[in-house]
Amino acid sequence: MAHRVTLIPGDGIGPEVSEAARRVVEAACVDIEWDVQDAGEGAMDLEGTPLPDRVLESIRASRTALKGPITTPVGTGFRSVNVALRQELDLFAAVRPSRSLPGVPSRHEGVDLVVIRENTEDLYRGIEFERGSPELERLRRELVERTGYLIAEDAGVTIKPISVTGTRRIVRFAFDFARRHRRRKVTLGHKANIMKFSDGVFLRTALEEAEAHRDVGFEELQVDELAMWLAWEPQTMDVLLLPNLYGDILSDLAAGLTGGLGLAPGANLGWEYAVFEPVHGSAPDIAGKGVANPIAMILSAALMLRHLGEEGAGARVERTVEALLTEGSTLTPDLGGSATTQDVSDALARYLVA
Numbered sequence: 001m002a003h004r005v006t007l008i009p010g011d012g013i014g015p016e017v018s019e020a021a022r023r024v025v026e027a028a029c030v031d032i033e034w035d036v037q038d039a040g041e042g043a044m045d046l047e048g049t050p051l052p053d054r055v056l057e058s059i060r061a062s063r064t065a066l067k068g069p070i071t072t073p074v075g076t077g078f079r080s081v082n083v084a085l086r087q088e089l090d091l092f093a094a095v096r097p098s099r100s101l102p103g104v105p106s107r108h109e110g111v112d113l114v115v116i117r118e119n120t121e122d123l124y125r126g127i128e129f130e131r132g133s134p135e136l137e138r139l140r141r142e143l144v145e146r147t148g149y150l151i152a153e154d155a156g157v158t159i160k161p162i163s164v165t166g167t168r169r170i171v172r173f174a175f176d177f178a179r180r181h182r183r184r185k186v187t188l189g190h191k192a193n194i195m196k197f198s199d200g201v202f203l204r205t206a207l208e209e210a211e212a213h214r215d216v217g218f219e220e221l222q223v224d225e226l227a228m229w230l231a232w233e234p235q236t237m238d239v240l241l242l243p244n245l246y247g248d249i250l251s252d253l254a255a256g257l258t259g260g261l262g263l264a265p266g267a268n269l270g271w272e273y274a275v276f277e278p279v280h281g282s283a284p285d286i287a288g289k290g291v292a293n294p295i296a297m298i299l300s301a302a303l304m305l306r307h308l309g310e311e312g313a314g315a316r317v318e319r320t321v322e323a324l325l326t327e328g329s330t331l332t333p334d335l336g337g338s339a340t341t342q343d344v345s346d347a348l349a350r351y352l353v354a
């Protein structure tokens with residue numbers, strides 16, 4: 001029976017890399033009924049919202065989506081569709097593997113990391129107060145009256161909630177993930193020395209949970225020190241467990257350690273739904289030029305195939321990507337080659353059907 005999957009091409013380079021991924025999945029001979037749903041800039045122009053209800057309805061029906069990147073205007077404009085999707089569907093865990101790949105030159109060898117990022121809370125919860133707004137003025141007055149804290153009149157404010165409930169489920173998820181994938185240890189990154197009541201909850205809750213998961217190694221590090229170790233000796237790291245903002249930043253760092261954003265896949269998982277998407281964004285600087293590296297999107301599709309129970313097809317796609325990288329003649333410009341997005345998907349599809 002065909003798997004039903006919502007395909008959100010996204011914007012910028014999204015449609016280019018999504019088409020490539022779809023082509024490769026089809027060449028892997030997995031029967032998928034795609035429900036293509038536009039979101040992002042195109043939907044905003046036509047329907048007045050970047051995330052129309054039909055997109056969420058489609059994912060609620062299919063339970064699984066493959067998603068290209070979607071642009072979020074900086075500072076103004078619509079709220080991030082990516083963040084909204086994760087919150088609406090309660091996709092609380094982002095899983096982002098970064099592994100040294102054959103044929104890809106990078107500063108370090110033998111890197112094999114997985115970033116597990118809490119996806120729904122923290123500074124990305126979307127609780128924002130615009131500088132000079134009446135809501136912020138009320139908040140400033142309340143805070144001064146009740147606590148004596150004074151927020152500068154010309155400040156903008158973002159609130160950082162981190163709950164025990166939200167932390168407990170991501171910590172359990174991380175330990176389960178480590179156990180299932182035979183990982184050595186979980187390293188938690190935090191800044192509980194400074195943000196005692198938000199990162200403090202993250203750290204204390206994780207320390208309690210770690211007691212119940214003693215079969216997996218556990219350590220905690222301040223996130224700045226963790227960043228130093230990642231740049232210095234990333235081979236000593238394994239599963240990284242991070243609150244939302246640090247997870248976002250360190251997953252790009254981890255991608256940079258192993259060949260860049262063009263190669264870094266990701267999954268957003270909740271109890272009910274799963275949305276697979278690359279770590280990279282819509283790359284407006286190269287959009288429409290046909291030179292985006294589709295491998296991050298294709299490896300995200302491979303993660304999706306495994307999730308759908310198509311382990312063999314997922315593994316075949318991953319092996320085929322490794323063969324293409326090792327062979328080295330069909331690489332996009334980010335990897336030093338001159339191939340186009342389509343050249344890469346053509347080559348992968350050829351290998352897969354051979």
Ligand code: NAD
Pocket residue numbers: 013017068069070071072073082261262277278279280281282283284285286291292293294296334
């Ligand atoms: P980006 O990831 O789009 O680009 C950063 C750099 O990496 C650029 O130089 C780009 O050309 C390069 N790059 C990214 N993907 C590539 C690929 N597949 N092949 C070759 N080169 C690639 O990050 P950005 O420029 O900070 O963000 C652009 C937009 O994307 C923003 O609006 C941002 O909010 C959005 N964004 C969306 C997602 C998502 O949809 N999940 C994630 C991150 C950023």
